[in-house]
Amino acid sequence: MNYIIKDGWIVNGKKEKPFYGDLVIKNGKVAEVGAHIEIPGDFPKENILNAAGGYITPGFIDIHRHGDWQAFGNGDDQLLNRQGLTTVVNGNCGLSVAPAGKKFEKEIAGFLSSVTGNSKSRETEMMSTMSSYMSALEKEGRSVNTGMLAGNGTIRAGVKGYASGKLSKEEVHQVWDAVEESLAAGVLGISLGIAYAPEFEYDRDGLVEALQPLKGTDIPVTVHIRNEGDGILLALQEVISVAEELKIPLHVSHLKCIGKKNWGETPVRILQLFDQAATRGVKVDFDLYPYLTGSTQLVHLLPPQFQEGGTEAICARLADQSCRREITKVLKQPSDIFENIVELAGFDMIYASTLHTEKFRSYAGQSIAKIAEQFEQDPYDTLYDILLAERCQVTMLDTIASEEDMLYFLKDSRANLISDAIYPAGGKYHPRVYGAFPKLLTDYVRDKKVFFIEDAIYKMTAKPAGVLGINRGILEKGMPADINIFHLDKLKVHADFEKPDQYCTGFDYVLVGGEIAVKQDEYRNPQSGRIVRGSNK
Secondary structure (H helix, E strand, O other), X not given: OOEEEEEEEEOOOOOOOOEEEEEEEEOOEEEEEEOOOOOOOOOOHHHEEEOOOOEEEEOEEEOOEOOOOOOOXXXXXXXXXXXXXXXXXXXXXXXXXXXXXXXXXXXXXXXXXXXXXXXXXXXXXXXXXXXXXXXXXXXXXXXXXXXXXXXXXXXXXXXXXXXXXXXXXXXXXHHHHHHHHHHHHXXXXXXXXXXOOOHHHOOHHHHHHHOHHHOOOOOOEEEEOOOOOOOHHHHHHHHHHHHHHHOOOEEEOOOOOOOHHHOOHHHHHHHHHHHXXXXXXXXXXXXXXXXXXXXXXXXXXXXXXXXXXXXXXXXXHHOOHHHHHHHHHHHXXXXXXXXXXXXXXXXXXXXXXXXXXXXXXXXXXXXXXXXXXXXXXXXXXXXXXXXXXXOOOOEEEEEOOOHHHXXXXXXXXXXXXXXXXXOOOOOOOOOHHHHHHHHHHHHHHHHOOOOOHHHHHHHHOHHHHHHHOOOOOOOOOOOEOOEEEEOHHHOEOOOOOOOOOOOOEOEEEEEEOOEEEEEOXXXXXXXXXXXXXXXXX
């Protein structure tokens, strides 16, 4: 269907100042953009969309979500479109649901459930290879464009499970085969989650070895680094070194400094580190979300050596009182080796957001400190009891960052916005699932006036598109017609930590591939989304 959008402030995604004008859509693409476009006499009136002085922008692009299973059965299409998102990329932090292989498929699915949720009783057959996953995704009629990253952690787990130790030569070749299969299937890059099992088993040279199929290409790695707390500079130096040796682009995921002692000066040193890397020819970008509270697996609080071997091995340790004492001793000390969130944030700032068992279900959303108080026990033992009872399938929220640091990073030219939305099975979502992108516009463009709108839109459109080579995010002739129309004063984010599952309001129109997905906050599900594949396909 063809449309003419009239009388709006066009923000084209290229950091250029808004200009008042019109836009023509033909056959799913932008056909014309101009200050004044005449309407043909025979053009259907119902196809004239009046922006009425609002903003006309590219559809927002979120390159960091964990909706691998939500992509099926229209699981999150509406909540995406209702916040102006028209393109998303899943499979982040090394935690993609494919390619999982056959041998450890069930164990991998269980490990990922606190991040990606469950497969909703679908056949897990699609997990075995990336091509099988992408083929299944191709059959879905989505109202959002969808791309994938292949998770380096899942690839390793598919070869060796969650066992510790270095890979054998044969296992390394199996990892390479899975990487190459994923690239051939059309992934946009490889994601790393070095802080998570089993990827923390790789040392720096092991990462270089595992990623050899990327050497000398333009295929990016997106990285959840080993440590975002006391050891963040060392962790960044590690991945910069890996990218430099392989001669590949590096994108650092959800950049932040955990713990008050790391706020202020450390962000300055981080950007200096990126500047130095650039002088040596290393392309470094990064992303972050507009919240001070993060969300991940509760088991991530344990030191890496106590996460080895998968769920059964972890639970056996947690059932051992002497082992518990060893874990507690480590958690009470600062560390630049692993990300000790317990020491950096404290149990009063760590919340168990997803709980399933009868014993703990009613405590969902409460801090570990508060739960411990009600059980009249030490918070360390409360943490271990929860993980053991829930078989480690628990999601947490943790308040860890500084708004000043967040804005310092976001103002940098290398930064783009993300949500880092995770979809745990049961429990409460983080509000970023429903509202991260409009939050930048309402809080930091409209209310606090930290950014000009053209800069904010760039960080949500053309910039993330450029990171992963997605041909979207700009309003100009020939580009896909993924378009948002809204009035900034009417935009509202309703999702909060108390009630996170609330849709944003204030979007006049959201178009995906030239079809209306949202009109006056009403979702229409045009199923006009497409699979976004990498150029390596």
